[in-house]
Amino acid sequence: MPSASNLKILFVINPISGTKAKIAWEPAIRNYFVNLLHSFDFFLLNGKDDATSLKYWIEKLQPERVIAVGGDGTVSLVAEQLLGTKIAMGILPAGSANGMAKELDIPVDVAAALDIILNGDIKPCDAIRINNKKICLHLSDLGVNAQLVKYFELGSLRGKLGYALKVFKVLWRKRMMDVTIKTNKEEIKRKAFMVVIANASKYGTGALINPEGNLHDGLFEIVVVRRISFISVLKMFLNFKRFNPKKVELFQAESAVITTTKKSHFQVDGEYLGKVNNVKAEILKSQLKLILPRK
Numbered sequence: 001m002p003s004a005s006n007l008k009i010l011f012v013i014n015p016i017s018g019t020k021a022k023i024a025w026e027p028a029i030r031n032y033f034v035n036l037l038h039s040f041d042f043f044l045l046n047g048k049d050d051a052t053s054l055k056y057w058i059e060k061l062q063p064e065r066v067i068a069v070g071g072d073g074t075v076s077l078v079a080e081q082l083l084g085t086k087i088a089m090g091i092l093p094a095g096s097a098n099g100m101a102k103e104l105d106i107p108v109d110v111a112a113a114l115d116i117i118l119n120g121d122i123k124p125c126d127a128i129r130i131n132n133k134k135i136c137l138h139l140s141d142l143g144v145n146a147q148l149v150k151y152f153e154l155g156s157l158r159g160k161l162g163y164a165l166k167v168f169k170v171l172w173r174k175r176m177m178d179v180t181i182k183t184n185k186e187e188i189k190r191k192a193f194m195v196v197i198a199n200a201s202k203y204g205t206g207a208l209i210n211p212e213g214n215l216h217d218g219l220f221e222i223v224v225v226r227r228i229s230f231i232s233v234l235k236m237f238l239n240f241k242r243f244n245p246k247k248v249e250l251f252q253a254e255s256a257v258i259t260t261t262k263k264s265h266f267q268v269d270g271e272y273l274g275k276v277n278n279v280k281a282e283i284l285k286s287q288l289k290l291i292l293p294r295k
Contacts, residue, residue, distance in 0.1 A: 007118070009040040010063040012054060012078050014070030014094065025069050025094055028110045038118070045074065055081050063087060065291065067117055071095015072138055072204065072270040080135045083127060083287045090117040090291035097204025097270065100138045103215070105293050116293050124286035125215045128199050130268055131280050136199060137288070138269045139209065142258065142279065143177055143194035144228060146265035150272045178261040181222055183253035188224075190249070195258060196223035197281050204270070212250060218285045222256055224249040255282040 013025055026042055033040060043057050058066060058081055067090040068078040075091055082089050092113050093101035107113055128136040179195055181188040198221040201213025210221045227247040263275035 007038045007065060008061070008063045009038060009117070010043060010058065010061055010066045011040060011092075012043045012045065012066060012068055012070075012074065014045045014074040023094065023110060025092065025110075029069075029114070032111060032114045045070070045077070050077060051080065054078070058082075058087070065090055065117065067092055069094045071097060072099050075100045076135055076137055076269045076271070079127060079137050079288055082289070083135065083284065086289070088122045088289040088291050090120070092117070095204075095270075099202070099204030099270065100200065102204060102206060103138065103200045103202060103213075104290070117291060119294065120291040121294050122289050123216065123292055125288045125290040126199060126218060126220070127284045127287055128197060128220050129282050129284055130197070134268050134273075135284075136197065136268050136281075137215075138200045139196060139198050139203060140266070140268040140279075140281075141194055141196040142179075142260065142264045142266050142276070143192065143225070144265075145194055145196075145203075146267040146272060149267040149270060150265060175262075175264075177264050179224070180259045181224070181251070181256060182258075183222070183251060183256040185253060186251070188251065190224050190226065192224045192226050193228045194223075194225035196221075196225070197256070197258070197279070198223055210250070212252065215290070216286070218283060219252045219254060220281065220283055222251045222253060222258070224251070253281075253283075256280075 011029055029040070041061055041063070043054060054077070065088045066078055066082060068075045069092040072095060074095065078089055091101050091104065091106055093106055093108050106116060128140070130136050130140060176191050176193060177195070179190050179192050181190070181195070196209055198210035198213055199215060201210045202208045210223050212221050225248050258279045258281070260277045263277045266273050266276045266279065
């Protein structure tokens with residue numbers, strides 16, 4: 001049942017998020033609130049200085065809750081404006097993968113997701129600061145998955161067939177990285193096809209990459225994938241299977257610097273950021289108030 005108390009809510013909508021069969025979110029939200037006393041506004045992203053504009057409207061409207069209506073990129077954008085504030089952030093899964101929403105068990109059903117916005121529990125959540133500027137709530141990585149993100153951004157073919165073709169293309173061109181990882185505890189040197197900086201546990205497909213993932217423990221994980229194959233990637237991403245632990249190592253840290261001898265593909269929360277050979281990560285403990293489903 002909807003909450004009785006009046007709330008001031010700002011919905012941040014990314015109109016280009018999602019698949020072809022996307023939901024008309026603004027009319028759906030208006031319809032949900034038609035008999036409720038809560039006040040709400042909409043901010044539509046347009047790709048032109050969105051962060052600055054969003055910050056301005058949050059300061060002007062002073063909402064109690066700000067809701068990211070989009071995929072992981074929209075979630076990260078909104079989270080960046082709310083770090084260290086008392087404003088709670090909610091998520092309506094409107095992207096094509098919605099990794100963070102799946103991590104939090106937020107349903108795709110509009111009414112059910114909006115029920116959580118009004119009645120969910122608010123809990124402090126960690127974030128990861130990447131290279132002193134970018135925020136990662138979910139998963140960042142160097143190597144083959146980041147390259148796959150790049151191909152997805154450039155490609156038009158979607159679905160399992162499209163994914164399989166892109167996996168084949170990436171693995172055909174895969175390159176082993178010489179990696180040095182310096183954490184607040186230790187220094188590790190490895191050869192790897194993929195290194196994940198993980199606040200959460202699974203990708204938007206449901207694939208489990210970090211069984212130690214916990215958004216509230218004041219730590220993040222570094223997952224080093226030393227061996228990889230076409231079949232293992234398809235099993236993980238299409239059938240939601242985790243990587244073979246014999247081929248993967250996991251380290252926990254509060255801070256880390258990851259360097260590679262040659263530049264490698266890099267992505268943060270589903271946003272491809274080009275090739276890099278140095279990544280700095282540090283945990284920001286309990287800096288974001290997240291609206292979660294009630295347990």
